[in-house]
Amino acid sequence: MNEAKRLVELIPRLRRYARALVGDRATADDLVQDTLERAWAKLHLYRRGTDLRAWLFTVMHNVHVNRVRASRVTDTLEDEMPELAQRAPQGDALLVRDLDRAIGRLPAEQRAVLLLVTLEEMSYEEVARTLGIPIGTVMSRLSRARDKLRVMMQGQGVAAKLKVVK
C-alpha cells in the first residue's frame, strides 16, 4: 500500500512540528503516535491524489486540539492553572531555549499557523485548508504570533538589537 509508505516517510516532519508545538520530546512523540493511529484508522477518508501531508497535518491538528481540551479539563479540576504553564517542564539535561519557551507562550491557534508556515513552509492556502480556517484568519494569526514572539524575544539573542515600537 502506497499511503503506508508515504505515512512512514512523513513521520520525521510530524515529529518536528509536534516538538515545536508541545515542547518536550515524549509528549510530542505521543502526539505523533496518536496522530498516526488515527490517520491509519481513517485512511479510507483520505482522497487519493490530494495532498497527503496536508491531510495528515489536519489529523494531527484535530488530535492535538482534543488532547489539549482533555488536559484542560484535568487542569481546571486540579487547580486554576495559569495559562502560560501549559508546557511540560524541559528535561534537566536540556538547555532551556528561550525561543522554545516563547513559542510555548503563544496562544495555541497562533502557534499552529506560525509553525505550519515556518517549519512546514506551507502556502497560506494550505495552512487555511489544513486548519479549516479562512485565509484572512491565517494572516491575522500569523501577524499576531510574530508580533508577540518578537516582543517576548526582545533582549534575548536574535531580536536583541531591535527596539520594540509601542
Add this chain to the structure above:
Amino acid sequence: MSEQPVSEADLQAYADGKLPEERRTAVAAWLAAHPEDAERIESYRQLAAELRSSYDSVLDEPVPERLERTIRSGRVWQAAMVAGWVALGLALGAIAGWQLHGSRPALAPSADAADSMAHRAVVAHATYSPEVRHPVEVGADQEAHLVAWLSKRLGTQLRAPKLEAVGYSLVGGRLLPGENGPVAHFMYQCNRGTRVTLYVRADMGTNRSTAFRYAREGTVGVFYWVDSKLGYAVTSADISKEDLLNVANAAYQQLNPP
C-alpha cells in the same frame, strides 16, 4: 509620494518569501521608505530562520520504533479487518437471503446491536419515505430547530449532513422510538424524488466503532456504521448499491471528520 497600498498580509508574505516577483519589488521599495517596518519584517525573517534551525535537527533523529510500528502493525490489522468485513458482509447477505425466503424479518434476531439498528432503519425508511403529505415532522425550512430539538432529545449534539454535493437535499426529520430510546431520522430527496434517510441513535455504548457495513432487505439497501456511542444508517430503496454508497460516504465524511 506615490505609495502603493502595502497591506500587513503583504509584509508577512514578504517575510516568508511568498510574494510574486513584481510585488516583492514593490514591497521592498515601500520598506525602504519605512525603516521601522523594515526592521520589524527583518526580525520576522530572523525568527523564522532561528525557528527552523532550532527544530530541523528533529528531522535527522532516528524515528522511535513505536511510531513506525503504528503503521506497520496497522497494515496487518487493517487487512485482517477488511477480510473480516467481507466475510461478515457475505454472511449477512446469506442470512438476509435465507430469511427473506422464510418471510422472517432479516437481520432481526440474534444479530448484534448495529445489525438490529440497520433493520430498524430499513423499517423506518419503508414506513416514512412513501409518505406524500407527512414525510417529516419538522421541515428543512426549520433545520436549526430540527437539529437542536433532536440533539436535545438524544442527549448529544447531532448534525444533519449536507448532501447537495451528491444530489440530495434535506426534506426534514422526525423523532422515532428506537430499541432503547429516542432515535433521530433525517430525510433527504433528490430532484427525481428518490429519498434517502439517515437514522441516528446515540445509545450504542462506548468504545465501539465499526466501519461501513451493507445490508439489503427486499428493495431497501442500508449502509451503517458505529462511531463510539453513535450509530448511523443510511437507507434507500430503488437506487443502486453504488449510488447509495456514494451518498453514505458523503454523510460519513461529514459525520466522522478525520
